[in-house]
Amino acid sequence: MLEIKGLKVDLEEEEKSILKGVDLTVGAGEVHAIMGPNGSGKSTLSYVLSGKDGYEVTEGSATLDGADLLDMEPEERAAAGLFLAFQYPVEIPGVGNMTFLRTAVNAQRKARGQDELSAGDFLKEVRARAKDLKIDAEMLKRPVNVGFSGGEKKRNEILQMAMLEPKMCILDETDSGLDVDAMKLVSEGVNALRSEGRSFLVITHYQRLLDHIKPDVVHIMSNGRIIKTGGPDLALEVENNGYADLLAEAE
Amino acid sequence: MTALDQVEVKEGVDQETVDAVAQLSGAYKYGWNDDDIEMDYAPKGVNPDIVALISSKNEEPQWMLDWRQAAFTRWEGMSVPNWAMLKVADIDFQDLYYYARPKSMEVKPKSLDEVDPKLLETYKKLGIPLKEQAILAGVEGAENDLPERKVAVDAVFDSVSVGTTFQAELKKAGVIFCSISEAIREYPELVKKYLGTVVPPSDNFYATLNSAVFSDGSFVYVPPGVRCPMELSTYFRINAENTGQFERTLIIADKGSYVSYLEGCTAPKRDVAQLHAAVVEIIIEEDAEVKYSTVQNWYPGDEEGKGGIYNFVTKRADCRGARSKVMWTQVETGSAVTWKYPSCILRGDDSQGEFYSIAIANNYQQADTGTKMVHLGKRTKSRIVSKGISAGHAQNTYRGLVSMHPKAKESRNYTQCDSLLIGSQCGAHTVPYIEVKNNSSRVEHEATTSKVDDDQLFYCRSRGMDEEEAVALVVNGFCKEVLQALPMEFAMEAQALVAISLEGSVG
Numbered sequence: 001m002l003e004i005k006g007l008k009v010d011l012e013e014e015e016k017s018i019l020k021g022v023d024l025t026v027g028a029g030e031v032h033a034i035m036g037p038n039g040s041g042k043s044t045l046s047y048v049l050s051g052k053d054g055y056e057v058t059e060g061s062a063t064l065d066g067a068d069l070l071d072m073e074p075e076e077r078a079a080a081g082l083f084l085a086f087q088y089p090v091e092i093p094g095v096g097n098m099t100f101l102r103t104a105v106n107a108q109r110k111a112r113g114q115d116e117l118s119a120g121d122f123l124k125e126v127r128a129r130a131k132d133l134k135i136d137a138e139m140l141k142r143p144v145n146v147g148f149s150g151g152e153k154k155r156n157e158i159l160q161m162a163m164l165e166p167k168m169c170i171l172d173e174t175d176s177g178l179d180v181d182a183m184k185l186v187s188e189g190v191n192a193l194r195s196e197g198r199s200f201l202v203i204t205h206y207q208r209l210l211d212h213i214k215p216d217v218v219h220i221m222s223n224g225r226i227i228k229t230g231g232p233d234l235a236l237e238v239e240n241n242g243y244a245d246l247l248a249e250a251e
Numbered sequence: 252m253t254a255l256d257q258v259e260v261k262e263g264v265d266q267e268t269v270d271a272v273a274q275l276s277g278a279y280k281y282g283w284n285d286d287d288i289e290m291d292y293a294p295k296g297v298n299p300d301i302v303a304l305i306s307s308k309n310e311e312p313q314w315m316l317d318w319r320q321a322a323f324t325r326w327e328g329m330s331v332p333n334w335a336m337l338k339v340a341d342i343d344f345q346d347l348y349y350y351a352r353p354k355s356m357e358v359k360p361k362s363l364d365e366v367d368p369k370l371l372e373t374y375k376k377l378g379i380p381l382k383e384q385a386i387l388a389g390v391e392g393a394e395n396d397l398p399e400r401k402v403a404v405d406a407v408f409d410s411v412s413v414g415t416t417f418q419a420e421l422k423k424a425g426v427i428f429c430s431i432s433e434a435i436r437e438y439p440e441l442v443k444k445y446l447g448t449v450v451p452p453s454d455n456f457y458a459t460l461n462s463a464v465f466s467d468g469s470f471v472y473v474p475p476g477v478r479c480p481m482e483l484s485t486y487f488r489i490n491a492e493n494t495g496q497f498e499r500t501l502i503i504a505d506k507g508s509y510v511s512y513l514e515g516c517t518a519p520k521r522d523v524a525q526l527h528a529a530v531v532e533i534i535i536e537e538d539a540e541v542k543y544s545t546v547q548n549w550y551p552g553d554e555e556g557k558g559g560i561y562n563f564v565t566k567r568a569d570c571r572g573a574r575s576k577v578m579w580t581q582v583e584t585g586s587a588v589t590w591k592y593p594s595c596i597l598r599g600d601d602s603q604g605e606f607y608s609i610a611i612a613n614n615y616q617q618a619d620t621g622t623k624m625v626h627l628g629k630r631t632k633s634r635i636v637s638k639g640i641s642a643g644h645a646q647n648t649y650r651g652l653v654s655m656h657p658k659a660k661e662s663r664n665y666t667q668c669d670s671l672l673i674g675s676q677c678g679a680h681t682v683p684y685i686e687v688k689n690n691s692s693r694v695e696h697e698a699t700t701s702k703v704d705d706d707q708l709f710y711c712r713s714r715g716m717d718e719e720e721a722v723a724l725v726v727n728g729f730c731k732e733v734l735q736a737l738p739m740e741f742a743m744e745a746q747a748l749v750a751i752s753l754e755g756s757v758g
Contacts, residue, residue, distance in 0.1 A: 050713050053705065078715035090710035094728030100714075103724060108715035143728065160714060 001199045002026040002049075002168050007060035009041075009048050018044045020224035021060070026168070026217075031200040033210055035235060036221035037243050042203045043087060045221075046172045050084040051077050064168055078104075079111035081167030085157040085174050092144040097156065100144045101126060101163055108164060129162040133189050150177035151185075158189040169193070170201045175209040187212030207239035220246055293350035299323060302463050305350050309432040309466070312439060322452035322462035329456045335619040336648040336680055339561065339588050347495045347526060349464045417481065424480050426510075427472040431499050434470035441472055445503055449532040449569040449596070457528040457590075458565040461497045465530065468498035473508040473539075482738060484513040495526040502532070504539035506572065511542040513741055525550075527586075528563045537572025537599065542580070544741050545593075548748055549585035554614050554643075559587025566593035570602035570628075578605040579622065580736045582745040584752040587616060592650065594623035597631035597659070604633040607736040609745070611752045612645030612677070621651035621682075626659035626692065635666040638730045641677035642753055648680040655692040662691075668698040671729050673722070673753065723750035 002025070009019040018041050026032050034042050048055050049062055051074035062069045064080055072080065092100065106116040117125070130140060133155045145153050154174055161169055171190070175183055190200070190213050202213055210218070210232065218234040219226045222243065227250035228234065238246070293304050302323050306316040331342075421428050427438060435442050452462035469485045485500070504510055527549060535541050543566075552559025562585075568577040579593040589612075595604025606622040624633035633653065641647040653664045670679035681698050703725055711721035727734065727746055734742050 052709050052713075073717070074709060074712035075715050075717050078713055084713055086710065086713075090704075090706050092707055092710070092725060092728055094731035095724055100711075100724070103716060103720065104711075104714035107717070107720060111715065164714065 001028045001030070002062070002064055002201070004049075004062045005060055007045075007048070007062060008058045009044060010056045010058055012054050012056050017058075018055070018224055019048070022221075022224070022226055024219065024226060026199045026201060028199060029194075029196040030217065031194065031202065031213065031215045032217045032219060033202045033204060033213075033215040033235060034219045034221050034226075035204060035207075035238055037247075038205075040221045041224045042221055043172055046084055046170045046201075046203060049077075049170060050074060050082060075107065075111070078164070078166075079108045083161050083164055083166035083169045085154075085161060085169065085171045087172040087174075087176060089145045089148075089153040089157055091146045091148075093146050095144050096141055097144050098126065098140045101160060104160065105163055126159075126163060129159055132192060133159050133162075134185060135159055151179065151182035154178060154182065154186050155189070158186055162189065162193060167197060168199050168201070170203070172203045173205065174202070175204055175206060183209065184212060207235045210235045222247055222250065292348050295348055296345040297323075297347075297349050297460075297464060301349050305464055305466055308350065309435065311432075311435055314439075314443065315435055318447070318452065319463050322459050323464075325453055326456070326459040326463055329459060332456055335590055335650070336646065336682075337588055337590060337617050337619050339617075342526060342561065344460075349495055349497070350466055420480070425474040425477050426479050427470065428483050429470055431465070431468040431470045431501060434501070438470075438472070441503065442470070442501065445532070445534050446501055447532075449534060449567045450530050450565050454565060457563040458530050461499060461528050461530045461565070464495075465497045465499035468500045468529070469502075470500075471502040471510060471512065473504050473510045475506040475508060475536075477505075477508045479508070479510040482511050482513055484515065486515050495528065497527075498529045500529070500531040502541060502543070503534045504536060504541045504575075506536045507538040508536075509540045511738060512544070513738060514543070514545045515548070515741075515744075525559075526561050526563070529565070531564070531566040531593075533568035533577060535568060535570045535572065535575040535577055535602075538574045539572065540576040540578075541568065542578045542738070543568070543593070544737055545579075545581040545583075546737075546741055546745055546748065547581065547583045547585050547589075550587075551585045551614065551616050551752070552587040559616075560585065561588045562586035562591060563588075564591040566591065567596065567623075568594070568604070569596045570599050570604060570631075572602070573599040573628070574601045575599050576603045576605075578607070578736065580607040580733065581609070581620075582733070582737070582741075582748065583608070583610040583618060583620060584748045586618075589616075589618040589620050591620045592622055594625065594652075595633060596625045596627065597633060597662075598627045599631075600628040601630045601632075602628055603631065605736075606633075606635045606637070607733040608637045609640070609730045609733045609749065610638070610647055610649075611640045611749060612642070612647045613752055614643040614645060616643075616645045618646070619648040619650055621649045623652040624654070624664055625652075626655045626662040626664070629658065629660045629662070631659055631662045633662075633664045635664070635668070636732050636736075637666075637668045638733055639668070639670045639679055639681075640673070640726060640729070640749075640753070641670070641679050642673035644676045646678045646680070648682060650682045650684075652684040653686070653694055653696075654684075655687040655689055655694065657688045660689055660691045662689075662693075664692075664694045666694075666696045668696070669729065670698075670700040671726065672700065672702045673726075719750065722753055726750070726753060 004022055004024040007019055007022040010017050022045060036042055049069060057070055064082055067080055069077055102122050109116055135155055139152060145156060148156060174186060178186060202215060215232055218230055218232060220228040228246055293301055299320060302319050303316060306319055418429065450458050452459055471483055473479050502512060533541055533543065549560035549562055570577055577595055581593060583589055593606060597604050604624050610618045610620050612618045621637065622635055635651060637649045639647040639649055649668050653666060655662050668681050672679055679700055683696055685694055687694055707725050708721045711724055712718065726749055730749060734745055737745055
């Protein structure tokens, strides 16, 4: 599904290297977690994969089902099946949440040569998905993320994910700013989307999210590299001992 | 109008907008010129003879000619106003044509066959539905099988009105909707009573010039207690080169009546700037209500700022009667220069004025626009919502006056002025004038300036929208309150226009 090879990335504005050779392969239907201390390059990885400006790829490659991601515009990556759930979802004043969703869904359908979803079908679909995430009609009408609580924003990201039905989902610290109940709700939303053809890359600081979204593989990232890869136990180890031992081991 | 048969718009931008934009992709859609339509010009320049010629072409009575001549004499002593934040090259007022009409219109056509096919072609390109074209051309029976939602259209091509639809049906309701030249001939008492009472011939340089040389325009009279059964609409098109368009619109809503009026404008692409100096007067009697919506899409000039329409317009509504209401809504996307301040005189007690505006300036466009709310009556209310969007090298100024007179006790105004900047070469300016001369009135003014945010665009794009869709979405969100104030048909067109006029402004 997702294959990253020797990926090196600098900041565009200043000469600073953020990713220093990342190798990562996520198979179809797998859930991978990336953990690591602040500043290790986790969020940068998610931005580079989704095509945000401000980064320069100096070496390496990233492909989704064989297609070169790094060569595509952000919207082409989305149409190819990549989705990033933002750590800080952006507010768009005056644009109704429903309008935003419908525009996005139809833009992707169009890019894939599919017919647009009719207003009726779209409504039916969005209502069903929203209900699962306890998103009420009121929240669907409000402008995108404007005045949303932290939990509402994250639930809204998952709603977008559910509607867009991506192949490869990246969750960037989706657990940050969530209370226990909200985390449970969001995790259930994610778990409901798990399927054979859909993979997840879950970026998090904390093991507790991984209690809800059980990963197949856990990677530890530090200083722009993946320094250790293991099973779910690796996350528990981090939870108990912190990163210090792992970092020392890597050096 | 392309949007006539469209469905309702819900919130902000919709998929339809995006499609419309895709269809219209590219530059100014209405920029063709129909140079092969044979035109009948008066000689260049303006003088008492030209004024007399225009008057005689329209078969006007003596009193009208006298009125025009008086205005012309006054105009000669006036100078071009220069207080606006606009850089405008000097206009040689003697180097313009003041009267141009398609030759085929010398005698009003009796059937479709008699109308110059090229003129019909122009309507078709403007998107006025074919059946309405037939009606515009006065073909009998054409009114019978139209879609249910009706919009009566008056089309003004250069100097003359070329036809008004649904006149018969409107007449049944007692509503008069015709060209102003016809009104002067057919309803002289009404015209005499109201013309120049809101915008007097001495009002300002451009309005005075208009009073002397206006060639045509629309006239609406809604009798007491009548709710106009359909939207009324006028399409203005400047076609001929070096021609000034001076149309005059007069709308009278008698006691307890209601009318919604739409105005659309287009012009061909020309290298040389063209002048448009219109006057709109609205009189609103007791308990009456008028909605006036404009989608102004005059040619804005090219990317280097060459050509385009100079738009100097005086629009004013007089809420004469108690509890009368007026609502101006404008979407200004065109013109090289816009100088326009649709105003409300709130004379009647408890009268209300509202002004909703979107002004978009891209490339080298300049807009100095806003409103005047003059509170004279007790407990009068006004509301101003202005959304200015600047991109490219454009300058966009909001200029607004809120004036509470001593007798306007317990009156209120709320003003909200938001500016959105796209890129780093453009400018947004807000110039509010507030005068309060009594101690029981309240005036509120809020203003914001923001930039289209890269993070917003990336967020949209990461969900699959391309850059132009993303900009359209964000900007339409910014304009939402104003778009919602437009009648449905115009809202669609306006959304698309917003997107089109900002094309190429990012990236």
